[in-house]
Amino acid sequence: MFMLETGSAGPRRLRRSASRLAVAMALTPLLLVGCTTTAPPEPGGQADIDAYLTQELDWGGCADTATNAVDAELFANPALQCASVEVPLDYDAPAGERARIALTRLPARGEAEGSLLINPGGPGGSGTSFVASFVPQWQEGPVNERFDIVGFDPRGIGASTPTIDCYTDEEYDAGGVPRFGAVFDITGAEQAAGHAQRCIDGSGGVENLANAGSTNVVRDMDVMREVLGDDRLTFLGYSYGSELGAMYLAAHPDKVRAVVLDSAVGPDWTPTELRLAQFTASQARFDELAALCAESPGCVLGPDPAAANDRLHEIVAPLVETPAPTADGRDVSVWDAYLGITAGLAAEAHWPTLISALTALDAGRADEMLALRDSFYSRTPDGVYTTDIDTNIAVRCMDWPRLTPEEQTAHAREVAEVAPMFDVDVLTGGTFHSECESWPAPPTRDDPWLPAEVEGLPETLVVGVTGDPATPYEGSVSMARTLDASLLTVDGKQHGAYILGGSTCVDDAVDAYLLDLETPPADARCSL
Numbered sequence: 001m002f003m004l005e006t007g008s009a010g011p012r013r014l015r016r017s018a019s020r021l022a023v024a025m026a027l028t029p030l031l032l033v034g035c036t037t038t039a040p041p042e043p044g045g046q047a048d049i050d051a052y053l054t055q056e057l058d059w060g061g062c063a064d065t066a067t068n069a070v071d072a073e074l075f076a077n078p079a080l081q082c083a084s085v086e087v088p089l090d091y092d093a094p095a096g097e098r099a100r101i102a103l104t105r106l107p108a109r110g111e112a113e114g115s116l117l118i119n120p121g122g123p124g125g126s127g128t129s130f131v132a133s134f135v136p137q138w139q140e141g142p143v144n145e146r147f148d149i150v151g152f153d154p155r156g157i158g159a160s161t162p163t164i165d166c167y168t169d170e171e172y173d174a175g176g177v178p179r180f181g182a183v184f185d186i187t188g189a190e191q192a193a194g195h196a197q198r199c200i201d202g203s204g205g206v207e208n209l210a211n212a213g214s215t216n217v218v219r220d221m222d223v224m225r226e227v228l229g230d231d232r233l234t235f236l237g238y239s240y241g242s243e244l245g246a247m248y249l250a251a252h253p254d255k256v257r258a259v260v261l262d263s264a265v266g267p268d269w270t271p272t273e274l275r276l277a278q279f280t281a282s283q284a285r286f287d288e289l290a291a292l293c294a295e296s297p298g299c300v301l302g303p304d305p306a307a308a309n310d311r312l313h314e315i316v317a318p319l320v321e322t323p324a325p326t327a328d329g330r331d332v333s334v335w336d337a338y339l340g341i342t343a344g345l346a347a348e349a350h351w352p353t354l355i356s357a358l359t360a361l362d363a364g365r366a367d368e369m370l371a372l373r374d375s376f377y378s379r380t381p382d383g384v385y386t387t388d389i390d391t392n393i394a395v396r397c398m399d400w401p402r403l404t405p406e407e408q409t410a411h412a413r414e415v416a417e418v419a420p421m422f423d424v425d426v427l428t429g430g431t432f433h434s435e436c437e438s439w440p441a442p443p444t445r446d447d448p449w450l451p452a453e454v455e456g457l458p459e460t461l462v463v464g465v466t467g468d469p470a471t472p473y474e475g476s477v478s479m480a481r482t483l484d485a486s487l488l489t490v491d492g493k494q495h496g497a498y499i500l501g502g503s504t505c506v507d508d509a510v511d512a513y514l515l516d517l518e519t520p521p522a523d524a525r526c527s528l
Contacts, residue, residue, distance in 0.1 A: 049094050053226040057083040057103070065102055065128055065159045068384040074132035079139070081105045082128070085227050087155075087220045089162070090211050097207070101220055102159035104128035106138055106149040114257070115148045115228045116514065117221065121239030121263075121496075123214070123395035124388035126158035127151030137499050141507065143514050147234065152224060154217045156391040162208045166199040166390040169383055175323075177389075179335035181427030182279070182415035183408055184435045196438035199394065210441035212391065213398030214449070218247045225255065232257035234514065238496050239263045239471050242462075242479060246450050249483065253456045258514055262463040262498050266475030267450035267482050271400040272411055274475075279419035281472040285345045285493060286312075286421050288467075293355050300359040309420045312341075315362045320426050324366035332366040332373065334426060340372030341421075345469050347494035397436035399445045408432045450482060460485035461513045461520075463506065465528070467493030486519035492528030501528040 062075035062082035075082070085101050088094040104127070105115075120130040131138070131151035138144045156164035167177045178184040178195055186192050203209055221244065225233045234257045237245035242261035249256055269277060290308030293299040300315070301308040316337050318324075323331035332340075344354025357368035378386040403411065409432050416428035462485045464476025473489075480487035488509055490497045497503065498510045505526035512518040 049088070049091065049223075052087060052094070052223050055085060055227050057085065057227060059083045059105060062104060062128075062132075065104060067159055068380050068386060069382045070380045070384075070386070071129055071132065074129065075104070077132065077135055079106060079135060080132055081107065084160075085224055087223050089207065091216060091219050099155045099211075099220075100161045101155065101224065102128050102153040103224070104131050104151050106131055106135060106144060108148050109139070109145050111146075112148050113146045114230045114232075114234055115150045116143060116234050116236060117224060117228070118149065118151045118236045119154070119238070119241030119244050120151075121237075121241045122157070122388070122392055123154070123240050124157060124392035125240070126153050126386065126388075128153050128158055129386070134499055141499075142511050146515060148228075150224075150228065152220075154391075154395075155220065156203075156208075156212050156394060157388050162204050164199070164208065164212060164388070164391045164394045165202040166195070166393070167202075169379075169385050172377065172379075172385050172389075173330055173383065175331075175333055175335065178393075178435055179333070181335055181338050181424070182412045182419075182422050183432050185335070185426075185430075186433045186435055186437075187430055189405075189433060189437065192433045192435065192437040195435060196440060199390065200440055202390075203394070206440040209394055209439070210398070210444075212394040213444045214243060214247060214395060215398075215444050217395075218244055218251060221248055222252060222255070230257075231255075234258045236260045236262070236498070236514075240265065242471075243267075243449065246479065246483065249457055249460065250451055250454045253454065253458065256458050256460075258458070258517060259460045260463065260498065260510055260514065261460065261476075261479055261485075262510075263465060263468055263471045263496050264462050264476040264479035265471050266478040267448060268452075268478050269475065270447075271396075272403070272407075272414075275411070276414055276418055277472045277474065278470060279415050279422065281467075281469045282342065282345055283419040283421055285348075285467065285469045286341075286419075288493070289345065289351045289354065292351060300355065300362050309423070312358075312421055313424060315358060316424065320424070324361065324364065324369075326367045326370045328367075328370075330370060332361075332370050334424065336373040337361065337369055338422065338427065339376040340369045343372045343376040348467070348492070349494070393435055397439040398441065398443055399449070400436070400443060401447050402436050402439075402443070403434045405431065405433045405437075408434045452482065454483065457483055457485075459517060459519055461488065461510065462486065463488045463490060463497050463510065465490045465492050465494060465497050465501075467491075468495050469493070470495040486513075486522075486524075488520050489523075489525045490528060491525060494528060497526075497528065503528050 059081040065082040066072040066075040083103050086098045089097040089099045128151045138149050153160040235245050242264035245259045290301045290305040293301045302311045319334040323333040360368045412428045416423035460483050462476050462480040464473045466473045497506045509520045
């Protein structure tokens, strides 16, 4: 999960996160990656959107889709096929520059009835890597018997182009980027302007940033659906991917076969309300972790869970002035520590790892916390950051209304109130400016981003986990209510359920819907 926005689904592993695998690539605007397609007419003529719908995908090997060493190993799987599809960079000028969307497919074991298109969340998660990471699960399940499993990298992410690149991996290693605690540590207008200029310069110009928002991703999904040969879309979206699925439903209710929204974002939340809901849920998980820790003698957070916030502040306080060294030569700052804590809270299964990391940090050893921090970013052993925070910021700057400095500063104070574990002065006590304050284009998504009522919707399935720390369960309830959808409630404490949670109950219910459009009964519940 990414506490600023919404998270990508997927179990956290210190080696890599299987669902948040986007790479900050070098700037190669409109580079042809993966396998090529039959291209639309050349720009400058009378080409319109329809011309893009006649492309024929040339599925082949996936070597060119891998953007880091870990993905290269995954994409070497001969069961996978890769291609790319061209879309307009700017849908208001479809005869102009083009973007390319990378696709990875696990073909159906039997005769394919269509494609299951997947987005794992973010913004910033790679769908191609997600599919490649879970090949065994798909191959063992019934959906792949009848459907091709297709993941895509939204524009700006992974192997898709144009790339969005504000900072290098080395700068992320060194902390020379806008750092995130309660809000980004952008404390003045000049810093905000410099951040925006870095993104303009690194991403090939204003036009690439101006077209990065979710509205265009949804349009890309409709091109993908047509080019994949599906009259109606079958879609699985986790976390932020639930926004894409819901937006597609609202835009094209007649073009939808089935949509699963796992760990959904509440469509009636403002961005500020979403962030506060996330921090509230994160604090609840920390309180539970503190209670678990207190059951053991010598708990690093102390024997009284009610005092755990203060104890945590004592542990991290030295990092504010003096980051802790690690064996690989990188230092752990207070910002890094809170990213590591956030990663450790993402799933109950990882809480012992977080307790161990806090214990070591209290003793002056920061390597375990650095490993958790790296898992937040899905940093690979070769130093590549595969959770694309640059694209995450770009998408949200084009999606969300801009906060004034007064509003951003007040929001940091609100975070301190709902999540006192974050109430460290450097995180919540300063004057803050929005990371989007100087963004070179205004938002392109409506606010609210989903209409309160949408007519003619097909039956949809929402899956919500009661103890989700990234997209709180109340968001799934709200999404189901707004879409008049079926809601599958899952008792557990992690982000993401289907395929990810190891629950036969969840997987069987979602499989039945994806295969035969059978929704679970009202008030259905599973557990992880």
